[in-house]
Amino acid sequence: MDHARKSHLTFYIFAAIVLAVVLALIAPTFAMKFQIGGEIFLRLLKMMVVPLVMASVMSGIIGLGDVRRLGRPGGFAVVYYLTTTVLAVVVGLVMVNLIDPGVGTVDQETLEALAEKGRAMIPEREEATIGTILEGLVLMLFTDNLILAAVETDLLPLIVFSIIFAGMLTTMGERVHAITAMIVQINDALLSFILLLMKLAPVGIFCLVTARFGEAQAEGAFAEMLSQTGWYVLTVLAGLGFHAFVTLPLILSFFTRRNPFRFMLQMSQAVLTAFSTASSSATLPVTMECAVERGRVSKRSVEFVLPLGATINMDGTALYEAVAAIFIAQAIGIDLTFAQQLMVAVTATLAAIGAAGIPEAGLVTMLIVLNTVGLPVEYVSLILPVDWLLDRFRTAVNVFGDSVGSAVVEKSFAGPEDGGEM
Numbered sequence: 001m002d003h004a005r006k007s008h009l010t011f012y013i014f015a016a017i018v019l020a021v022v023l024a025l026i027a028p029t030f031a032m033k034f035q036i037g038g039e040i041f042l043r044l045l046k047m048m049v050v051p052l053v054m055a056s057v058m059s060g061i062i063g064l065g066d067v068r069r070l071g072r073p074g075g076f077a078v079v080y081y082l083t084t085t086v087l088a089v090v091v092g093l094v095m096v097n098l099i100d101p102g103v104g105t106v107d108q109e110t111l112e113a114l115a116e117k118g119r120a121m122i123p124e125r126e127e128a129t130i131g132t133i134l135e136g137l138v139l140m141l142f143t144d145n146l147i148l149a150a151v152e153t154d155l156l157p158l159i160v161f162s163i164i165f166a167g168m169l170t171t172m173g174e175r176v177h178a179i180t181a182m183i184v185q186i187n188d189a190l191l192s193f194i195l196l197l198m199k200l201a202p203v204g205i206f207c208l209v210t211a212r213f214g215e216a217q218a219e220g221a222f223a224e225m226l227s228q229t230g231w232y233v234l235t236v237l238a239g240l241g242f243h244a245f246v247t248l249p250l251i252l253s254f255f256t257r258r259n260p261f262r263f264m265l266q267m268s269q270a271v272l273t274a275f276s277t278a279s280s281s282a283t284l285p286v287t288m289e290c291a292v293e294r295g296r297v298s299k300r301s302v303e304f305v306l307p308l309g310a311t312i313n314m315d316g317t318a319l320y321e322a323v324a325a326i327f328i329a330q331a332i333g334i335d336l337t338f339a340q341q342l343m344v345a346v347t348a349t350l351a352a353i354g355a356a357g358i359p360e361a362g363l364v365t366m367l368i369v370l371n372t373v374g375l376p377v378e379y380v381s382l383i384l385p386v387d388w389l390l391d392r393f394r395t396a397v398n399v400f401g402d403s404v405g406s407a408v409v410e411k412s413f414a415g416p417e418d419g420g421e422m
């Protein structure tokens, strides 16, 4: 695809989203009929994820020639993931304390009703501590059944396996030439497949967005949402906006001297796909394609930083978890001390790392945050009506954060640059 056609595609995707929202607002029932189109597009994307992650991580190691050369960039990537996630949480905490979206927004009677609803929904859970959360995170890296991990799109163990397996291949020389050649070829073929899929993106994205927004409009969820949680929505969006338009661009230009807004434009297809699918994992094929083809990030960096980032680097989710926890505390009239807010920050960071890259995963790990800081989990129903919408924005920020990461970490790969050609 030449450059002009790729830019057209971004425009078509953007136009598709605008049209989709307009249609959903004026004819919600009709809009909902497009659901099947959206589902097909989503399945096509998701179908690519497991083979792509395994092939790209393995092919990356094979390209490096020695797994030990992953040490420096690997460490750098982890530092990047953690730093940006913590920065996002800090932005979220500052915003929520400045705006105070929860203070006096919901009356006692509505609160009681919401808590009742929440109690009916949430199963009893054990006390969570930082220790048990960390233990859970470490265990997430390993599986006793690789096939099951693939079936459940459990990417972390697949990445761990791929690194070990490909690392071993690099020590076996000519004996495994056929396998290494095949892995590299499969990876190339999958990336070409994604290019083909992207031609469907405007239609697929139109269907996805119009069906979901139509459903919300038909339920009257928009009005309910704005009356109860308007300030909360604004706070989360302001925080996400700050992170995407100030923090990440500063980091990108500081480390790479790239123009951050041009980079944002180059990654826009991935960001818009993330908004439409609400899933970093489903968006991963598009993110990788955009970063290599349009962002000209080296293939080597993309192959490691993006698959891992899609699962553990979630700036948007972390920010949202921190804001949501404090919002709930404010709404039920609990004044959190500085120490408790610090606890929220730590658990929100860990909860975001633990969240899967699937729709509304953050809402589930939110319960861990509430639980750890001792807030009543049933009040999560307070933020439920808007979660599907905020999920889209935070996923877009998650994906943009991963992309910036691939550009930042790029420099730390030793050896000759591979130029980002596919």
Ligand code: ASP
Pocket (backbone or CB within 6 Å): 278, 279, 280, 281, 314, 316, 317, 355, 356, 357, 358, 359, 360, 361, 362, 363, 391, 394, 395, 398
């Ligand atoms: N949907 C988000 C993602 O896939 C995770 C979340 O915050 O719910 O990145």
